Amino acid sequence: MAVIQFQDVTKVYPLPAGDVVALDGVSLDIESGEFVSVMGPSGSGKSTLLNIMGSLDVPTSGDVYISGSRIGVMNDDELTLLRRDHIGFIFQHFNLIPLLSAVENVEYPMILRGRKGDARKRALEVLAAVGLEERLYTHKPGELSGGQQQRVAIARALVNDPDFLLCDEPTGNLDTVTGTGIMNLLSRMNEEGTTVVVVTHDPRMADYSNRTIRIVDGRLA
Incomplete structure (x- = not known):
């Protein structure tokens, strides 16, 4: 089943x-379980x-389906809920909340969903799973290294x-050794069933994926 579908998207x-044409007739499917x-x-x-994969933006024309929902007809509140409930974001700059501890940062998305009762237990489980x-x-966060912060993220x-996980240059702020560790972690998560999409300019990152999509001048190459 496709978790991301682009149909002739401009x-x-x-x-x-x-006018600047950022995407020009892009069609693609990303299936559940892919890297x-x-x-x-x-x-x-x-x-x-x-941005469109993450439902942070909508297409000018064409259709985009994220987890089966057509984002072009959704309002801001619906798009917010879609991001919260269906997409895991991992950023180059980590984007952790400075005043919260590592475990509190991980709990926070669950609290936003009203799952405060089991938030701490689940947070501890996933922190252990990512090897922190x-x-x-x-x-x-300020007391952690870059690699540790990315594991929390x-x-x-x-x-x-x-x-699915949508990763924006997840190793961009890390040294080579630490970045390799993070990519190995994402690869292991994928082997355990997590769908992973990594947006990167680093050709080394493509070695970890099952498929590489190349885009040039707004078109798939």
Whole structure:
């Protein structure tokens, strides 16, 4: 079953100097259980593709289905719930809440869903699954290394059992050794059944995926 479907998708940004076509007739399916890398040079349309996959933006024309929902007809509140309940986001800059501990950062998405009762137990489970040392659970993000912060971010993305993980340059702020560890972790999660989509410019990341989608000038190459 496809968790992401693009059907002849175009995205146009109107600017005073002329319209910019960021995506031009893109069609693709990403199936449940895949590990897909999306690659392309700067300005190729990767960021627009990422934003639409994450329901952060909607197409100008064509249809996009995320977990079976057609996002082009959804309002802002519906899109927010779709992101909360079906998509796990992992960012280059981690985006952890500075005042919360590691375990509190992971609990937070569950609390937003009204699952406060079992939030701590589930948070501890996923922190253990991503390999963060138990002594670090009460540390705040500023007290953690980049690799440790990214493990917390992955745990936070997994805590609500999303339909897929959408990763935006997840190793971009990490050294090579630490980045390899994070990609090995994502690969292991995929082997255990998690659907993973990684948007990256780093060709090494493609070695971990089952399929690589290349985009150039808004079109699939």
